[in-house]
Amino acid sequence: MHELSVCRGLLQQVADIAATHQQPQVSRIQLRIGPLAGVEPQLLQQAFTIARQGSVAEQAELAIEAAPLIVHCPDCGQDSPASLPRLDCGHCGQQQTQLKSGDELLLLSIAFPSDAHQEQQDV
Amino acid sequence: MCDTCGCNITPGNRHLAEQPIAQGETAVSVLQGLLSENDRIAMHNREHLGRHGVVALNLMSSPGSGKTALLERTIEALAGRWRIAVIEGDLETENDAQRIRAKGVEAIQITTGTACHLDAHMVHQALHQLDLAQLDLLFIENVGNLVCPASFDLGQHANITLLSVTEGDDKPAKYPVIFRAAELVLLSKSDLLPYMEEFSPARARQAVRQLAIDPPIIQLSAKNGDGIDDWLDWLEGQMRQHRPAPGQFRAIATSASSILK
Ligand SMILES: Nc1nc2c(ncn2[C@@H]2O[C@H](COP(=O)(O)OP(=O)(O)OP(=O)(O)O)[C@@H](O)[C@H]2O)c(=O)[nH]1
Ligand SMILES: [Mg+2]
Ligand SMILES: [Zn+2]
Ligand SMILES: [Zn+2]
Ligand SMILES: [Zn+2]
Numbered sequence: 001m002h003e004l005s006v007c008r009g010l011l012q013q014v015a016d017i018a019a020t021h022q023q024p025q026v027s028r029i030q031l032r033i034g035p036l037a038g039v040e041p042q043l044l045q046q047a048f049t050i051a052r053q054g055s056v057a058e059q060a061e062l063a064i065e066a067a068p069l070i071v072h073c074p075d076c077g078q079d080s081p082a083s084l085p086r087l088d089c090g091h092c093g094q095q096q097t098q099l100k101s102g103d104e105l106l107l108l109s110i111a112f113p114s115d116a117h118q119e120q121q122d123v
Numbered sequence: 124m125c126d127t128c129g130c131n132i133t134p135g136n137r138h139l140a141e142q143p144i145a146q147g148e149t150a151v152s153v154l155q156g157l158l159s160e161n162d163r164i165a166m167h168n169r170e171h172l173g174r175h176g177v178v179a180l181n182l183m184s185s186p187g188s189g190k191t192a193l194l195e196r197t198i199e200a201l202a203g204r205w206r207i208a209v210i211e212g213d214l215e216t217e218n219d220a221q222r223i224r225a226k227g228v229e230a231i232q233i234t235t236g237t238a239c240h241l242d243a244h245m246v247h248q249a250l251h252q253l254d255l256a257q258l259d260l261l262f263i264e265n266v267g268n269l270v271c272p273a274s275f276d277l278g279q280h281a282n283i284t285l286l287s288v289t290e291g292d293d294k295p296a297k298y299p300v301i302f303r304a305a306e307l308v309l310l311s312k313s314d315l316l317p318y319m320e321e322f323s324p325a326r327a328r329q330a331v332r333q334l335a336i337d338p339p340i341i342q343l344s345a346k347n348g349d350g351i352d353d354w355l356d357w358l359e360g361q362m363r364q365h366r367p368a369p370g371q372f373r374a375i376a377t378s379a380s381s382i383l384k
Contacts, residue, residue: 038270
């Protein structure tokens with residue numbers, strides 16, 4: 001499974017961004033993943049619980065939203081939702097379409113606890 | 124443009140980045156690809172290759188679909204035409220690299236241990252073991268796996284996904300990501316078609332095209348040579364497309380700046 005490698009890359013990215021913002025901790029990581037991204041959200045969640053140990057995201061929640069599968073049809077010019085394994089046009093049935101959405105693998109945002117410094121002192 | 128302050132957020136994607144913020148949190152928008160570190164090294168690999176006019180092709184398939192056999196046949200066919208090297212990715216063993224070396228071509232073996240795919244970093248290390256100035260064409264044989272290799276850009280100029288006729292014509296439907304990544308799909312071991320009534324090349328082609336892509340698809344056999352000429356034609360096309368004309372090398376060498384510090 002490559003989700004662990006993907007997750008390590010993600011945590012490196014998150015650590016870099018946290019350092020840029022001088023934040024010692026991350027509270028939430030928001031991703032957007034399409035069904036054709038090649039990464040299984042469930043496996044990524046599992047990998048995350050292992051890989052986050054000792055990182056800035058040790059306490060963070062990993063939130064993953066699904067990107068929809070949408071194809072564009074060059075024949076009728078319309079977009080339509082599609083489902084695997086046949087990405088046909090939902091309007092005219094054309095089989096040769098183009099993918100408009102569905103292969104996203106994006107880090108959308110990360111959140112820091114507003115009072116991170118405070119909490120650190122309390123612990 | 125930087126990747127951390129949110130200036131890459133455009134009117135088209137703004138709604139993606141603006142998430143509701145929980146109480147007691149400050150959120151920053153990022154909107155970065157999840158594999159941006161791998162992609163950065165892949166770009167660096169592409170610069171290494173470009174500086175020397177080397178074309179790199181990444182072969183992906185299930186274990187045993189015939190990647191190494193095709194390379195052996197290709198090396199024989201291209202002897203004296205292009206200077207070739209091969210990077211071999213395997214979980215264990217040097218077997219494939221030895222098969223390539225037996226054909227008189229340099230092979231760098233990457234044993235990935237537990238990693239089920241090559242990544243840009245591993246390929247970068249292998250590139251530094253090769254004398255790129257002495258090469259025209261570099262094949263990268265990825266780890267036999269129809270899932271994981273698809274996610275990692277290596278710096279190649281094109282991806283080739285093999286589907287052998289013994290695997291079933293429904294594989295593109297079951298493993299869409301690796302077929303969508305392909306610039307060329309090969310239906311390999313075509314000499315076995317007479318024994319594989321269940322495999323319909325037409326159905327396999329249709330299953331690929333229903334993934335909202337339309338790559339060239341070549342049916343071939345490394346064993347009896349069927350379709351090999353079409354494959355070699357496609358290769359020549361790649362060489363024309365991705366190699367700068369002589370005389371352009373100097374311009375590229377001076378304009379390429381290393382992005383690895
Ligand atoms: N009949 C037939 N057998 C083939 C052909 N190509 C490869 N084979 C056989 O299929 C088996 C696997 O071939 P390889 O070339 O080692 O396959 P591979 O994709 O490199 O395998 P891994 O590197 O282990 O993933 C060997 O026994 C080959 O002899 C072909 O075109 N026709
Ligand atoms: Mg092999
Ligand atoms: Zn894997
Ligand atoms: Zn249509
Ligand atoms: Zn380098």
